[in-house]
Amino acid sequence: MKYPFLISIPHGGIEIPTEVAGRFALSEKEISWYCDPSTRVLFDFGRSAEVSIDTNISRMVIDLNRPPLPLPPKDPDGIIKVRTVDGRPVYRPGQMPDLPLIHQLMMKWYFPYHQRIDELIDQYPVSIAFDCHSMLPYGSTEQNDAGKRRPLICLGNYGDDNGRPKQGSLTTCPPDWIVFLAESFREEFSGTGEVAINTPFSGGFISNAHYWRKGIPWIQIEVNRALYEPRGTPAHQRDMMEGQIPALRRKIWQILTRFWDGISEMPMEESLQDLRK
Numbered sequence: 513m514k515y516p517f518l519i520s521i522p523h524g525g526i527e528i529p530t531e532v533a534g535r536f537a538l539s540e541k542e543i544s545w546y547c548d549p550s551t552r553v554l555f556d557f558g559r560s561a562e563v564s565i566d567t568n569i570s571r572m573v574i575d576l577n578r579p580p581l582p583l584p585p586k587d588p589d590g591i592i593k594v595r596t597v598d599g600r601p602v603y604r605p606g607q608m609p610d611l612p613l614i615h616q617l618m619m620k621w622y623f624p625y626h627q628r629i630d631e632l633i634d635q636y637p638v639s640i641a642f643d644c645h646s647m648l649p650y651g652s653t654e655q656n657d658a659g660k661r662r663p664l665i666c667l668g669n670y671g672d673d674n675g676r677p678k679q680g681s682l683t684t685c686p687p688d689w690i691v692f693l694a695e696s697f698r699e700e701f702s703g704t705g706e707v708a709i710n711t712p713f714s715g716g717f718i719s720n721a722h723y724w725r726k727g728i729p730w731i732q733i734e735v736n737r738a739l740y741e742p743r744g745t746p747a748h749q750r751d752m753m754e755g756q757i758p759a760l761r762r763k764i765w766q767i768l769t770r771f772w773d774g775i776s777e778m779p780m781e782e783s784l785q786d787l788r789k
Contacts, residue, residue: 513560514559514560514561514562515560515561515562515768515769515772516562516637516638516639516640516772517557517561517562517563517638517639517640517641517642517768517772518561518562518563518564518565518629518632518633518636518638518640518641518642518728519555519557519561519563519564519565519641519642519644520564520565520566520629520641520642520643520644520718521548521551521552521555521564521565521566521567521644522566522567522571522575522576522577522625522643522645522718523547523548523551523571523575523576523577523645523646524547524548524549524550524551524552524553524566524567525547525552525566525567525568525569525570525571526540526543526544526547526549526568526570527568527569527570527573528540528543528570528573529569529573529617529620531613531616531617532573532609532613532617534607535603535604535607535608535609536572536602536603536604536607537600537601537602537603537604538572538596538600538602543570543572544570546571546572546596546597547570547571547572548571548645548646549646550646550737550740550757551566551644551645551646551735552566553757553761554644554646554735554740554757554760554761554764555642555644555733555761555764556761557761557765560765562636562637562638563632563636563638565625565628565629565632567621567625569621571593572593572602573617573621574591574592574617574618574621574622575589575590575591575592575593576621576622576625576626576718577643577645577716577717577718578590578591578716578717579591579717579721580618580622583611583614584608585608588654589654591614591618591622592608592609592614592617594608595654596652596654597648597652597653597654597655598652598653598654599652599653599654626718626721626722629641629718629722630722630725630726633722633726633728634726638728639728639729640685640728640729640730640731640772641719641722641728641729641730641731642730642731642732642733642768643715643716643718643719643730643731643732643733644732644733644735645713645732645733645734645735646734646735646736646737647662647666647712647713647734647735647736647737648662648736648737649661649662649736649737649738650662651712655712656712657711657712660712662712662736663706663707663708663711663736664701664706664707664735664736664738664739665694665697665701665706665707665708665733665734665735665736666707666708666709666710666711666712666713666732666733666734667690667693667694667697667707667708667709667710667731667732667733667734668709668710668713668714668715668716668719668731668732668733668734669683669684669685669687669689669690669709669710669714669715669719669730669731669732670682670683670684670710670714670715670719670720671683671687671690671709671710671714672709672710673708673709673710673711674687674691674709675687675688675689675690675691675694675709675710684715684719684720684723684729684730684731685723685729685730685731686729689729689731689771689775690709690731691709692771692774692775693731693767693768693771694707694708694709696767696768696770696771696774697767699767700763700766700767713732713734714732715730715732716732718730718732719731719732733764735760735764739756739760740756740757740760
């Protein structure tokens with residue numbers, strides 16, 4: 513059975529294109545570590561999902577889950593990175609991409625990814641989209657949750673910790689949907705606080721922009737890297753534990769399908785009408 517899911521994996525690539533090769537202050541292994549190095553495997557559900565989209569490009573070259581503006585140096589963690597999440601410079605002195613190069617990177621990698629999402633939603637019977645990521649076990653120095661332990665799973669819809677809209681804003685999926693999905697995750701990942709909604713991440717540019725563009729509900733999924741990376745090894749030297757990824761992928765897929773089967777029994781149109789208000 514094929515489920516009506518769009519799976520977006522924007523941060524799994526590790527490719528460094530020739531346009532920026534040799535400019536980085538980070539090694540290739542460090543650049544990979546600052547990406548979501550396992551997500552293209554972890555969220556590869558094959559033909560079981562209606563459609564999927566990912567990329568080869570490293571997020572340290574261009575971040576597909578950030579708005580196209582502002583450009584550096586105004587936003588250090590924006591579409592073009594100035595610093596890493598723990599405050600390290602990304603580029604060597606004097607090697608930050610200039611405006612023509614930034615434009616070239618955006619035209620080659622950024623806009624085609626977003627255009628393709630819209631095309632997939634138009635071409636296939638997609639009912640919900642998931643933007644899929646991984647996160648470090650603790651907040652880094654440049655992040656709002658610096659030093660804090662993170663949940664095993666974080667689900668985001670731009671709402672509060674119950675998935676409800678914050679004052680003056682809308683959410684990218686109905687609150688009862690994300691709460692139900694969180695409950696489905698909790699059945700598999702037991703422990704108080706191990707599955708969170710909108711904390712520490714509530715969603716990125718992809719889910720927000722494409723919900724507004726197409727009206728398809730979006731949920732951002734963040735999986736803690738502690739679930740598959742070995743502990744006690746130095747930062748930037750952690751290789752994913754290949755043996756754990758397939759089992760974790762199967763578990764996540766079972767959760768998503770159980771969630772959707774349950775949602776299908778709910779008054780869906782009423783939920784979507786509430787979302788659009």
